[in-house]
Amino acid sequence: MSENQNLLAEQRRALILDEVRRRGGVRVNELTRKLNVSDMTVRRDLDALARQGVIEKVHGGAVPVVEASTHEPGFEAKSVLELTAKEDIARAAAAMAVPGSAIALSxxxxxxALAQQLLDVPDLTVVTNSVRVADVFHAAQRPGGAAGARPGAATVVLTGGVRTPSDSLVGPVADQAIASLHFDVLFLGVHGISVEAGLSTPNLAEAETNRRFVQSARRVVVVADHTKWGTVGLSSFATLEQVDTFVTDAGLSAAAREEIEEQLPGLVVAGRTGDTGA
Structure with missing residues (x-):
């Protein structure tokens, strides 16, 4: 696969992680052939992924880490995973944002990724508990930014609260602010989604804040890549019955699609089958 020679390290590692998770483990020699890079490059990538805590190195290769339900990865660790899937999901979800509406982003x-796609939707009011999401809109509205002085730039409300490893603001301050508002659509990222546990997170305070988001929204759109299906965090905060639409990527298996379609009124599968997280 000579087209992979010039991949950025982050993109290459995302491909490796996806392969590890999809197959339950890979060998170094398999990755060198697949990515058309040296043995040393693959081993450096595996070292980096092991430091992030998302794989475990074994003799001759790597296997996925089985995470505890309380494990909460940081934003940087998650940001390099399933890149193409997140971009596909973001584009599909952005089409659901109506100009002039009030939306919430968890x-x-x-x-x-969705926030970056929403910059061209005019006159949005955006409420978020994500420092990173708020920064996307604020950066675009600075002089020289993507929005600049252009009319129709979003009005952004950032809740207060205590910062989590994933750079979300949670706790009583955030909960009170969200409970007093009403959104046309909530775009909700999740740690895990399953038939048994519904929507879940490893962070108890974040579970309560997300619960308030769901209660304040007329429509709930979950945006999550295929690896989140079947994952269960420590605390559930919503049932599948409270979800209107699930936007995911083409990596979702056919069996999972059938199961989801039985449970949810709306399933949107973005991207093309066979795309990977680079």
Missing amino acids: GGTTTY
Whole structure:
């Protein structure tokens, strides 16, 4: 695969992680052939992924880490995962934002990707508990930014609260602010989604803040890549019955699609089958 020779390290590592998770483990020699890079490059990538805590190195290769339900990765660790999937999801979800509406974006790397796609939707009022999401809009509105002085730039409300490892603001201050508002659409990133546990997160305070988001929204759109299906965090904050639409990527298996379609009124699969997270 000579087209992979010039991949950025982050993109290459995302491909490796996706392969590890999809197959349950890979060998170094398989990755060198697939990526058309040296043995040393692959080993450096595996070292970097192991430091992030997302894989475990074994003799001759790597296997996925089985995470505890309380494990909460940081924003930087998650931001390099499933890149293409998140971009596909973001484009599909952005089409659901109506100009002039009031929307909410929760924390997470997928909602961060979505924020960048929403810059061209005029006259939005955006409420978020994500420092990263707010920064996207604020940066675009500075002199020389993507929005500049252009009419129709979004009005952004950032809730207060205590910062989590994923750069979300949670706790009583955030909860009170969100509970007093009403949104046309909530775009919600999740740690995990399953039939049994619904929507879940490893962070108890974030679970309560997300619960308030769901209660304040007329429509709930979950944006999450295929690796989140079947994952269960420590605390559930919503049932599948409270979700109107699930936007995910083409990496979702056919069996999972059938299961989701039985549970949810709306499933949007973005991207092309066979695309990877680079």
